[in-house]
Amino acid sequence: MRVAATVICLFLFATVRAQVETTPAPVENPIAEKYGQTITAEKLSKQLHIIAGPGMEGRETTTAGQERAAAYIAGQFAAAGLKPGANGQWQQYYPLYSDSLVNSSITVRNNTFLYGQDFLSDLRAGENQDINISQIIYADQGIVTGEYNDYHNLDVRGQVVMIREMVKRGAYRDKGNLDERVAAAKARGAVAILVISPSAGRYRSLNQQKIRMTGLYAQKDTTAHPNVYFITPTLAAAIIGVDSNDRLLEEIDKGLKVPSLIKTSVRIVFDKAATIFQPSNVLAYLEGTDKKEELVFVTAHYDHLGKQGDEIFYGADDDGSGTCAVLEIAAAFARAKQAGHGPRRSMVFMTVSGEEKGLLGSQYYTEHPIYPLQQTVTDLNIDMIGRIDPAHEKDTNYLYIIGDNKLSSALRPINERANNTYTHLKLDYKYNDPNDPEGFYYRSDHYMFAQHRIPIIFYFNGTHADYHAPTDTVDKINYDLLAKRAQLVFYTAWDIANREHRLVVDRHER
Ligand SMILES: [Zn+2]
Known part of the structure; x- marks a missing residue:
């Protein structure tokens, strides 16, 4: 018996049919009974002491x-x-798979930021990459709707895109689904997506061993997709080239102008090893x-x-x-x-x-x-x-x-x-x-x-x-x-x- 899944679907509106309770009458079958009785407590005990014994660990x-x-x-x-x-x-x-991190870092100019400290990425979804770039595209919230488009006049093919995790208050708040915004950057051909995450500061308190290894999983995801990195505002500030500022997002909200094309020098390394069981x-x-x-x-x-x-x-x-x-x-x-x-x-x-x-x-x-x-x-x-x-x-x-x-x-x-x-x-x-x-x-x-x-x-x-x-x-x-x-x-x-x-x-x- 496995532990409960985190989400249990309750189909509350399905009808439950009334059931007529009947008690089927006994029908004896001496042959079935003869062999059924060969299943004994003694045999089961003998088997279980081996199956659930220390030798099976x-x-x-x-x-x-x-x-x-x-x-x-x-x-x-x-x-x-x-x-x-x-x-x-x-x-x-x-086959079952498990991935472990070999090395991952983001270097801005000569400043190296570390996986599990300054950023995090989904180990299972991520693909190995080592990219050196001299510019990134800042797409603010990364929102694309019928009437609003953060990628207006931006070509992000082959580029690294940076967006904010949180959506600004007010207009377009309802368009803030991060999965959709990440998908929009992927669909436009980005090679990596940096998501400025206000809560990224807590990465340091995570179990560093656990975030460097996935659990067992069954299906290899064969669709190529760019890696998504959740980065601290401090790392974002370094990339943008403003003073290190943990309140970067508030500053942006208050009017700090961030150009959509940022000249910088960034190297992103993501290297994991896969084990097949x-x-x-x-x-x-x-x-x-x-x-x-x-x-x-x-x-x-x-x-x-x-x-x-x-x-x-x-x-x-x-x-x-x-x-x-x-x-x-x-x-x-x-x-x-x-x-x-x-x-x-x-x-x-x-x-x-x-x-x-x-x-x-x-x-x-x-x-x-x-x-x-x-x-x-x-x-x-x-x-x-x-x-x-x-x-x-x-x-x-x-x-x-x-x-x-x-x-x-x-x-x-x-x-x-x-x-x-x-x-x-x-x-x-x-x-x-x-x-x-x-x-x-x-x-x-x-x-x-x-x-x-x-x-x-x-x-x-x-x-x-x-x-x-x-x-x-x-x-x-x-x-x-x-x-x-x-x-x-x-x-x-x-x-x-x-x-x-x-x-x-x-x-x-x-
Ligand atoms: Zn169990």
Whole structure:
């Protein structure tokens, strides 16, 4: 389970359809039950002590611990008799990037100004450049509207443009969107944009290490664009050639005349180094029989937060619990197949990485699917099913079900029937409410499948005091409950894989 995105969209005006509550009657299937019962607390415990043990070092994406976990998972799939699920390989590798600053400075005449002190630039968006110029274009606010144009009579092609971050009071204040103003300078062919920023003085108090390294990201931006540098008024004053003045902008407001063409001598250096990583999703395949072209996915993320210093974030519940559940569900299906009870539809058991970095592994899979998404019937995603949240301390026999009714009317009855027949958990739909502020529906890997209108269920125990803490450890897992919850996923998957009709996709709930 990833942390909440900073912005959670609330689609407040969508209608919520009234749902008719029905309780599907139990339908026993002795064969399914025989194999479901092979998913035991003992096996899950044994797996989890390895997956969430110190040897895996918290499984952070792109670390040795993550690679070790991937190799272990692949080995377990192989031992259970499954086939490699990624075009003959166990792992689907995907690129992630991270940039670090090598050197960046702005030198005005013989005066050198420093990155992180006198200016800042977006490390991820920036491109390496080293430019020497004898003039820059001052475009004041950089505003372009139908009736007003700061670039009137200015040709900025191949030039460095300087604008003010803040818009003057009064007229055109509503045209002050900085992104639009920067875009206007880019569109006119500037090679670099200097933005005079009144708040740039606080750069010195930023974590200097952090502003010299990006986080992991998935997409290289291939559109060429000029770098944007946010500079202090002092640096701006040096460029303009007036006395160093931290109140430059006020001075300009009061009438300090700045020519649009400034003769000066400026060298801008921006040099960063890119690192490419190759983390992976691990996929196992179990071929179906008469409906083998259709796929049933069972997923969990095997990555977690890694280490901070020497402290390991074990991620036993998040999502060691789901990873072990996928391993044991896969093994149970493989056992059934070996005894002549293989599923009609094919099964794909996928453990992804990159989840804690922003669902990057599942995003990559759904953008580069190994099996046609049109033939992918469902994704049953398991993320944190080994613990009890504070709301259920008195009545622990529960599981949150999220997303099951968003795209298919067939899925909830199947899951409820499996539960009523075999596992008898109290299914809690609290977090399925689209207005729930936690927004859990958007926060794990199933969401990437749902984006492609593939019906999903997200199985979840809720958060707890050890969520994303080094104390999320194997000793705190309730293994009997973990086994029962994993069995529910197994029975639901069994039904979906073997039923005559593919799940309908007939709903559009958010
Ligand atoms: Zn998490």
